[in-house]
Amino acid sequence: xxxxxxxxxxxxxxxxxxxxxxxxxxxxxxxxxxxxxxxxxxxxxxxxxxxxxxxxxxxxxxxxxxxxxxxxxxxxxxxxxxxxxxxxxxxxxxxxxxxxxxxxxxxxxxxxxxxxxxxxxxxxxxxxxxxxxxxxxxxxxxxxxxxxxxxxxxx
Numbered sequence: 001x002x003x004x005x006x007x008x009x010x011x012x013x014x015x016x017x018x019x020x021x022x023x024x025x026x027x028x029x030x031x032x033x034x035x036x037x038x039x040x041x042x043x044x045x046x047x048x049x050x051x052x053x054x055x056x057x058x059x060x061x062x063x064x065x066x067x068x069x070x071x072x073x074x075x076x077x078x079x080x081x082x083x084x085x086x087x088x089x090x091x092x093x094x095x096x097x098x099x100x101x102x103x104x105x106x107x108x109x110x111x112x113x114x115x116x117x118x119x120x121x122x123x124x125x126x127x128x129x130x131x132x133x134x135x136x137x138x139x140x141x142x143x144x145x146x147x148x149x150x151x152x153x154x155x
Contacts, residue, residue: 011042012083013144020136022129032100038085040141046148048077056142071130078137079122081145091127 017033024030044052055074058067088100095101103124128134 012039013042014039015140015144017087017136017140020132022132032090033087036085036087038087038137038140039083040081040144041083042145044081044145044148048081049145049148051077052138052142052145055138071134074138075125075134076122078134078141079118079125081141082121082125082137087133090129 015038017036017038018031020033021029021031051073055070058070061067085103087103089103090100092101125134125137128137
């Protein structure tokens with residue numbers, strides 16, 4: 001018998017976004033992302049994990065300047081970790097059925113920060129609403145990411 005190659009499936013975590021609430025001009029909550037989802041790669045580097053923890057602590061601090069400086073890095077991190085989504089473009093005109101068009105698909109073949117698919121994903125991410133969409137994605141990424149394993153063993 002010959003040997004058989006086994007393809008390992010990338011571990012991803014799907015987040016259903018039903019709880020993502022928006023606030024309208026009158027202060028009322030509404031939930032336009034019910035039934036929509038995002039998928040993240042679960043594994044991350046120690047450096048990226050440390051950045052997520054640092055950003056999490058910045059969210060609760062009052063240092064708005066430091067938080068603003070960290071957001072572009074978090075946009076890049078989220079763009080690298082997203083593998084798929086079915087979100088719609090809430091800034092576009094709805095179609096005749098009242099449905100919003102989909103945002104561009106996330107490209108799974110993101111190889112590096114210079115690849116066209118990463119740049120497109122990052123452009124879409126940068127256009128998202130900071131106070132709702134982006135912070136929600138960062139929070140969900142932090143919850144779904146596994147801490148990197150210590151390969152050197154206990155000291």
